[in-house]
Amino acid sequence: MPIIKSIQELKSLREEIQNKRKKDFSERHPIEIKVAMATCGIASGAKPIFDFLIEELPKRNIAANVKQTGCMGYCYAEPTLEIRIPNQDPVVFGYVDLKKADEIIEKFIKKGELVDGIIPINYIVAN
Amino acid sequence: MNTHKKRNILICQGSTCHQVAKENLIDAFKSKLKEYQLDEDVKVVQSVCFNKCTVGPNIIIHPDNVEYSTVTSDDIDEIIMLHLLNDKIVERLVYNQVYENSGSDKKQYRIALRNCGFIDPEVIVDYIEKNGYAALGKCLTEYTPQQVIDEIKASGLRGRGGGGFSTGLKWEITSKSEADQKYVVCNADEGDPGAFMDRSVLEGDPHSVIEAMAICGYAIGATKGIVYIRAEYPLAIKRLQIALKQAKEYGLLGRDILGTGFEFDISIKYGAGAFVCGEETALIHSMEGLRGEPTLKPPFPSVSGYLGKPTNVNNVETFANIPAIINRGSKWFASIGTEKSKGTKVFALAGKVNNVGLVEVPMGTTLREVIYDIGGGIKDGKKFKAVQTGGPSGGCLTEKHLDLPIDFDTLMAAGSMMGSGGMIIMDEDDCMVSMARFYLEFTVEESCGKCAPCRIGNKRLHEMLIKICDDKGSEEDLMLLKNLSTVVKDTSLCGLGQTSPNPILSTMENFYDEYLAHVKDHKCPAGQCKSFQRYYISEQNCIGCMVCARNCPVNAISGEKKEVHIINQETCIKCGVCMEKCKFDAIYLN
Numbered sequence: 001m002p003i004i005k006s007i008q009e010l011k012s013l014r015e016e017i018q019n020k021r022k023k024d025f026s027e028r029h030p031i032e033i034k035v036a037m038a039t040c041g042i043a044s045g046a047k048p049i050f051d052f053l054i055e056e057l058p059k060r061n062i063a064a065n066v067k068q069t070g071c072m073g074y075c076y077a078e079p080t081l082e083i084r085i086p087n088q089d090p091v092v093f094g095y096v097d098l099k100k101a102d103e104i105i106e107k108f109i110k111k112g113e114l115v116d117g118i119i120p121i122n123y124i125v126a127n
Numbered sequence: 128m129n130t131h132k133k134r135n136i137l138i139c140q141g142s143t144c145h146q147v148a149k150e151n152l153i154d155a156f157k158s159k160l161k162e163y164q165l166d167e168d169v170k171v172v173q174s175v176c177f178n179k180c181t182v183g184p185n186i187i188i189h190p191d192n193v194e195y196s197t198v199t200s201d202d203i204d205e206i207i208m209l210h211l212l213n214d215k216i217v218e219r220l221v222y223n224q225v226y227e228n229s230g231s232d233k234k235q236y237r238i239a240l241r242n243c244g245f246i247d248p249e250v251i252v253d254y255i256e257k258n259g260y261a262a263l264g265k266c267l268t269e270y271t272p273q274q275v276i277d278e279i280k281a282s283g284l285r286g287r288g289g290g291g292f293s294t295g296l297k298w299e300i301t302s303k304s305e306a307d308q309k310y311v312v313c314n315a316d317e318g319d320p321g322a323f324m325d326r327s328v329l330e331g332d333p334h335s336v337i338e339a340m341a342i343c344g345y346a347i348g349a350t351k352g353i354v355y356i357r358a359e360y361p362l363a364i365k366r367l368q369i370a371l372k373q374a375k376e377y378g379l380l381g382r383d384i385l386g387t388g389f390e391f392d393i394s395i396k397y398g399a400g401a402f403v404c405g406e407e408t409a410l411i412h413s414m415e416g417l418r419g420e421p422t423l424k425p426p427f428p429s430v431s432g433y434l435g436k437p438t439n440v441n442n443v444e445t446f447a448n449i450p451a452i453i454n455r456g457s458k459w460f461a462s463i464g465t466e467k468s469k470g471t472k473v474f475a476l477a478g479k480v481n482n483v484g485l486v487e488v489p490m491g492t493t494l495r496e497v498i499y500d501i502g503g504g505i506k507d508g509k510k511f512k513a514v515q516t517g518g519p520s521g522g523c524l525t526e527k528h529l530d531l532p533i534d535f536d537t538l539m540a541a542g543s544m545m546g547s548g549g550m551i552i553m554d555e556d557d558c559m560v561s562m563a564r565f566y567l568e569f570t571v572e573e574s575c576g577k578c579a580p581c582r583i584g585n586k587r588l589h590e591m592l593i594k595i596c597d598d599k600g601s602e603e604d605l606m607l608l609k610n611l612s613t614v615v616k617d618t619s620l621c622g623l624g625q626t627s628p629n630p631i632l633s634t635m636e637n638f639y640d641e642y643l644a645h646v647k648d649h650k651c652p653a654g655q656c657k658s659f660q661r662y663y664i665s666e667q668n669c670i671g672c673m674v675c676a677r678n679c680p681v682n683a684i685s686g687e688k689k690e691v692h693i694i695n696q697e698t699c700i701k702c703g704v705c706m707e708k709c710k711f712d713a714i715y716l717n
Contacts, residue, residue, distance in 0.1 A: 003378030006386040007264040010255070017256045036244055038330040039362045040323070070331015072244030075484035076503075077175050082244070088190070094175040114135045116173035120187060122501065123235030123487070125245075126451055 024065065026086075031064035031109060034082040038071035044078035049101050056102075062109060074119055083108065092119040134169045134211065135189040141176030142481050143504040144183035148199070152184055155200040163207050176482055176503045178234070179222065195220040234496055236463070237487045238471050239287075239324075239447040243331030248366045251373035254334040260379050262453035263338050266345055267387040275346040276302060279449070282457035283469030288314055288405070288442030289517065289546045289622075291468070291535035297439060301429040302347040304437035309349035311340050312433065312440040314410060315356035315363070318402035319518030320569065322549035324473040325443035327485055329356070329363035332447065333370035337393060339449035341380065344391040347439050352393040355410055357400045367395065402519075402573035405547075406621050407432075407440045409575065420577045421621035442547070444473055464490030468534030472545065478514075478552040479506045491532040494524065498552060509554040512653075513637070517546025519566040519573075520626030522633025523559065542633045544626070558655035559634040559641050564592040570627035581624030584615035588631060598658040600646040609635060654716065657701045661717045666691050668713035675705035675714065 004010050025032065035041070035050045053066045074080050077094025081104070084090040093104060095117050107113040138152050153171055160166045177185045182196035188206075193216055195206065202220060209215040237243075246253035254260070266275050280295025301309060313336060317325040329336065340352040356364055371393055374380040382390045396414045403409045404419040411433050413419035432438025448470060452460045461469050468490040474497060477483055481503030488497060494514060498504070505511050513523040516533075522543035524531070531537055535545050553562065567589040576582045591608050594600045612628035612635075619625045635642060644650045651659040664675070664684075671689040676682075683699040686692030694705070706714040 003376075004385060005378065007268050010260060010264050010385060013252075014255050014258070014261070017252050021256060034244070038243075038327055039360075040327075042362070067247045068249070069245060070243040070248050071240075071327040071485055073240065073327075073485040073487075074175070074482075076482045089192075114137070114170060114172045114189060117175060118137055118172060119175040120137065120177045122178040122233055123237050124233050125241050126236065126238045126455070 029063040029065045030086045031062065032084040033064055033066045034069045035066065036070070036072040036074075036078065036080045036082075037068040040071060040075055041078050041080070045097070046079035049079055049081070049096055049098065052098055052101055053105075056105065060105060060110075062105065064109070073123075077117075077119055080119065085109065085112070088112075090121075092121060093117050094119045132168065132214075134191070135172050136169060137172050137174040137187040137189055139175075139177045139179075139183060139185045140173045141180060141183070141503050142506070142508070143180035143499075144176070144185060146508050148184040150200050152186070152198065152200065155203060159203045159207060163212070165207065165211060169211060178482065178501050178503065180481075180504045181499050182222065185222070194222040196222045234492065234500055235487055236471050236489050238451050238460075238463075239328060239444050239473050240331070240485065240487050241451060242335060243327060243485075246332065248331055248333055249369050251334060251370065251377060254332070258454060259334055259450075260338055262450035263341050263345075263379070264385055265453055266342050267385055267389055272302060272346045272348065275342060275453070278457045279346070279452065280457075282452045282460040283464075283467075284445065284448055284452060284460065285468060285535060286442060287444035287448070287472065287547070289319075289520070289544065291545060294441060294445055297429060297441070298343060298346050300427070301349075301437050301439040304430050306436050308351065308434075308436050309347055310433045310436055310438040311343045311347065311349050311352040312410070312414070312428075312438055313340055313352065313354040313356075313446055314405065314407070314440050314442045315354055315360070316398045316400075316405045316410060317357065317360075317443075317547060318400070318405045318573070319520075319547045319549045321477045321515075321518060321551045322475045322547045324475055324485060324548055326360050326363050328443050328447045328473075329360070330366055333363075333367045334374065335450055336367075336443055336446045337370055337374050337380065339446035340393055341384070341391045342449055342453065343439060343441065343446070345389055347437075349437075349439070350390045350392065352391060353396050353414065353433070354393060355396050355398055355404075355414055358397045359400045364395065364397070371395070401575070402569070403575045403621070403623050406623060409621065410440065411438060418575070420575045421623075423620060444548075465532060465534045465537075467536055472533070472548055474548045474550045476502050476550050476552065478550075479509065479554040479557070480504070480552040481506055488533075490534040493530050493532055495529040497533070497550070498529070502552070505552070505554050509556065511552070512555050512557060513553045513559065513562075513634075515543075515551040515553070515562070515566075515630070516549070517544040517626075517629075518549045519569045520544060520622065520629055521546045521549075522629045523553075523562070523637060524633075525637045542636060543629070556653055556655065558596075558651050558653040559638040560592060560595055560645055560651075561653075561655050563630045563634045564589065564596055566630040567592055567627070570623065574623060574627075578618075578620035578624060580615045580618040581620065581627065584611060584619075585624065585627055587611060588615065588628060592631070595642065595645050596651075596656045596658065598645070598649055598656075602643075602646050605635070605642055605646060660701050661696060662694050662699060662701065662703070662705060663715055663717065664692050664694060665713045665715060668711045670711055670713075672711075674708050674710070678704050678708045680704065 284294045285291040409419045409421040428438040473487045669691045676684040683695045
């Protein structure tokens with residue numbers, strides 16, 4: 001990566017990233033999955049779920065961008081996933097285990113059906 | 128059958144809603160939907176707590192995003208008829224109608240945690256995408272160092288590590304100290320048991336801290352930053368190292384940042400996890416390789432700190448707020464919160480509360496909203512007793528404080544403190560004397576031993592509390608306890624000793640009856656202190672099966688076969704095995 005030499009370069013890099021993300025989201029992998037993987041999430045078993053998603057989604061022909069994030073704040077319901085599918089608000093699932101992850105892929109991602117264990121988003125983010 | 132809009136009904140399965148609901152709403156909805164032949168189109172989904180427990184049971188109609196509160200099975204017909212069949216909202220049940228004093232239905236507002244859970248902390252482009260490093264760029268190109276300081280001062284940001292000192296003022300003092308080298312130190316030595324917000328910020332959004340440290344460096348005229356982090360946080364350290372490496376690769380740290388000629392670099396120092404090293408001067412000594420002992424202030428670190436140079440020490444959460452303040456302006460930040468405490472505060476909810484977790488609320492939110500709405504109420508429907516804020520240095524707050532708007536000053540006035548934001552919630556089963564004993568045990572272990580009041584005083588306080596919990600205390604001890612607490616508080620060298628008696632003083636203030644019960648009536652009202660427990664065998668229920676006697680590890684139970692057994696109170700060690708093993712509920716506690 002070349003060094004960012006000015007504020008204009010930083011700005012254009014940001015725009016480039018944002019555009020690429022939009023393009024990826026509409027063309028390459030329209031589904032985005034975030035797995036909360038701070039120490040607490042990992043301790044509750046988020047890592048096997050992360051690995052399961054990375055491994056299973058291509059096998060089931062689902063183009064998704066799976067990524068790790070920090071703590072979402074729902075410590076009581078770890079492990080947690082946030083899934084964004086096109087034209088919908090992101091949905092957060094709590095108490096996810098491998099069985100639940102499988103159900104989420106088959107029902108929510110493939111058919112758009114909600115499954116048990118949804119966490120309604122309870123905060124506003126300052127951006 | 129004509130087709131209806133596909134919908135989901137999300138039903139809150141949080142334990143409070145569950146307890147309030149007289150019937151099983153899931154089954155009730157399912158059978159009603161079948162009756163209306165809607166079960167094909169409308170799905171009932173179990174949901175985790177909505178954080179609106181005061182108005183439960185709650186449901187959400189998805190995807191319309193309409194939220195109904197205080198729903199009972201009598202309301203189902205109306206919801207189906209109006210909403211599901213005719214797309215009309217049942218106004219009387221809408222959340223905002225039910226919950227009168229609410230401005231917004233979302234009580235949490237995330238500033239410090241704005242990126243936690245949204246970006247990949249190990250990928251710098253994720254942070255740049257979310258406007259990352261824009262604040263640093265803005266400071267370097269548009270503001271003079273003094274303007275940055277003025278902006279932070281105007282925002283009203285106060286240190287989130289516990290003291291609540293004005294961050295802008297701290298920066299200004301350090302900037303005015305003349306020296307060839309100054310330092311920016313990030314205090315990531317989160318020692319307060321029950322607090323985990325600093326770890327979460329570093330694990331979820333390390334770049335925001337790096338960016339803020341660089342901004343601080345620019346404002347005060349420092350070129351070196353150091354993160355002092357406890358070695359007990361391996362994942363936070365790993366992610367911080369990755370973030371630092373990436374920031375250097377992108378030229379956002381190092382020489383000539385963004386072509387402005389500004390130079391700033393950050394290194395990491397590991398702490399061994401001593402509580403006292405959260406105190407600035409002790410932290411600096413620890414960084415210098417000396418014993419982690421505090422020294423008397425002044426001189427303040429802002430004048431003479433790390434290696435004798437002016438040093439600005441701020442906490443992780445404080446830093447995490449800085450980029451947002453620069454990007455959105457001090458006016459925006461100052462518009463949130465209370466008169467003297469601006470912005471938001473992250474709290475780590477722990478203890479006997481349903482939704483344990485990390486929450487960020489505007490200053491001035493009441494304890495009730497935090498515990499009952501966001502926290503989902505007390506576990507197992509028990510009664511709220513107290514909440515310990517500020518960790519071992521804080522105090523406990525009780526039911527009468529529930530409607531207190533939380534900020535630095537109100538907590539201080541109520542005899543507690545903000546601290547780093549740990550909130551440990553206790554229910555009716557928790558003994559307050561025992562709680563104070565627990566915290567004193569912690570401070571005794573963590574005292575550095577430099578000054579006598581803290582080293583010896585806390586030890587004696589701890590011994591007195593053990594004595595009271597062991598049923599050996601007298602009323603005289605209570606007097607002594609109070610007096611010594613005041614002495615330790617007044618004469619200790621640093622913040623650790625000056626605040627360590629707080630758990631005793633605040634529990635004595637709020638729960639004096641409980642102390643009296645221990646020494647006068649020889650009872651522990653909460654039933655937690657083992658020394659006061661007596662196990663007895665009920666004459667009615669005991670059938671003389673001898674199971675308890677066989678399992679008692681100290682042979683304290685005697686009795687013939689098929690005759691009522693007796694526990695010898697002298698030998699009994701109160702382990703509770705007999706009670707566990709008895710199949711006839713014949714053993715009871717007084």
